[in-house]
Amino acid sequence: MDSSISSDSGAIERLGALVEVALRDQVDAAIGTDGDLVPLAQALRYPIDAGGKRLRPILLLATVEALGGDVARALSSACALELIHTFSLVHDDLPALDNDDLRRGKPTTHVAFGEDVAVLVGDGLMALAFRLIIEDASVPPSVRLAVAGALARATDRMVRGQYLDLHPVEQPDEVLLRRMCGLKTGCLLEAAIEMGLALVGADDDVADAYRALAREVGVGFQMVDDVLDATATTDVLGKTAGADEANGRQTWVRVLGLEQTQERVEQSWATSLALLADLSGEPQALRAVVELVYQRRR
Numbered sequence: 001m002d003s004s005i006s007s008d009s010g011a012i013e014r015l016g017a018l019v020e021v022a023l024r025d026q027v028d029a030a031i032g033t034d035g036d037l038v039p040l041a042q043a044l045r046y047p048i049d050a051g052g053k054r055l056r057p058i059l060l061l062a063t064v065e066a067l068g069g070d071v072a073r074a075l076s077s078a079c080a081l082e083l084i085h086t087f088s089l090v091h092d093d094l095p096a097l098d099n100d101d102l103r104r105g106k107p108t109t110h111v112a113f114g115e116d117v118a119v120l121v122g123d124g125l126m127a128l129a130f131r132l133i134i135e136d137a138s139v140p141p142s143v144r145l146a147v148a149g150a151l152a153r154a155t156d157r158m159v160r161g162q163y164l165d166l167h168p169v170e171q172p173d174e175v176l177l178r179r180m181c182g183l184k185t186g187c188l189l190e191a192a193i194e195m196g197l198a199l200v201g202a203d204d205d206v207a208d209a210y211r212a213l214a215r216e217v218g219v220g221f222q223m224v225d226d227v228l229d230a231t232a233t234t235d236v237l238g239k240t241a242g243a244d245e246a247n248g249r250q251t252w253v254r255v256l257g258l259e260q261t262q263e264r265v266e267q268s269w270a271t272s273l274a275l276l277a278d279l280s281g282e283p284q285a286l287r288a289v290v291e292l293v294y295q296r297r298r
Contacts, residue, residue: 011285012292015061015071019054022075023082030128043113043121044128047086050104053296056192057082059289063196063210066283074199076136077147080129081195084155085188087125088162090118097166102234126155139199146198154191157183165249172250178219180250185225186218189293206280213275213290220268221293226251227261232298269294 027048031041057078064074093100093108094115101111110118133139133148161184169176182190193214197207230253252261272294276287 008284011288059192062285066281069200083129090122150194154187157187181222185222189218190214
């Protein structure tokens with residue numbers, strides 16, 4: 001495939017709209033509004049309704065589309081992935097972890113509903129994610145098992161990465177950063193592609209090429225995130241700028257410095273472009289998502 005593969009400029013909006021409708025419909029149906037549990041239902045919806053880029057579910061749908069799969073049949077899995085991401089944010093923001101009071105431009109869940117409810121919201125969103133996959137009768141049982149397994153492995157890796165982030169070593173280096181990023185942040189981006197591959201039944205050679213892209217984009221995402229945390233404002237980010245530095249986190253900028261981290265971002269972007277060029281299928285929408293990862297401003 002030509003390295004100058006074009007980008008589907010409308011892919012983010014098009015696939016994102018599908019995700020938003022599916023999230024509203026599937027989450028509303030699953031949460032319900034049972035009497036004295038209405039306040040919990042409201043709290044569960046709160047971090048979902050706050051919005052976001054929906055990058056991970058869009059990445060999953062773009063992978064399915066690239067390989068000729070049924071995007072509509074992938075929506076429950078895409079929503080499940082977004083719910084796991086949202087659960088991680090709700091728990092990350094808790095006072096015992098990052099102690100943030102702003103997320104996506106709104107008060108964090110524990111600020112809005114209390115710390116006790118926020119813990120339950122995170123737990124509930126994780127459980128709901130796996131329900132959406134397991135109960136999706138449009139997908140064969142064997143495929144549901146593969147998709148759920150990929151998401152469970154990614155969730156496990158994310159927790160391990162969060163532990164490493166909360167327990168810094170005295171002299172972190174680039175090797176440690178790549179490992180931690182692959183666990184804490186990259187795992188859900190990799191899961192997006194892995195779940196998409198499972199949904200379309202991709203063969204090993206095709207899957208390996210897509211997985212290589214997923215690993216690179218996962219690290220690149222965190223590099224960009226660290227640069228934005230160091231350079232953007234709270235108003236632009238929709239969350240507290242400089243929080244990583246204030247909390248003493250082992251970020252790329254803290255370890256390598258801003259200039260060298262920006263160089264690493266450019267190198268990762270170039271690597272991702274080369275990996276995109278090696279993909280089979282029609283990954284124009286996928287390229288648009290990768291561009292968003294590296295060119296975003298929040």
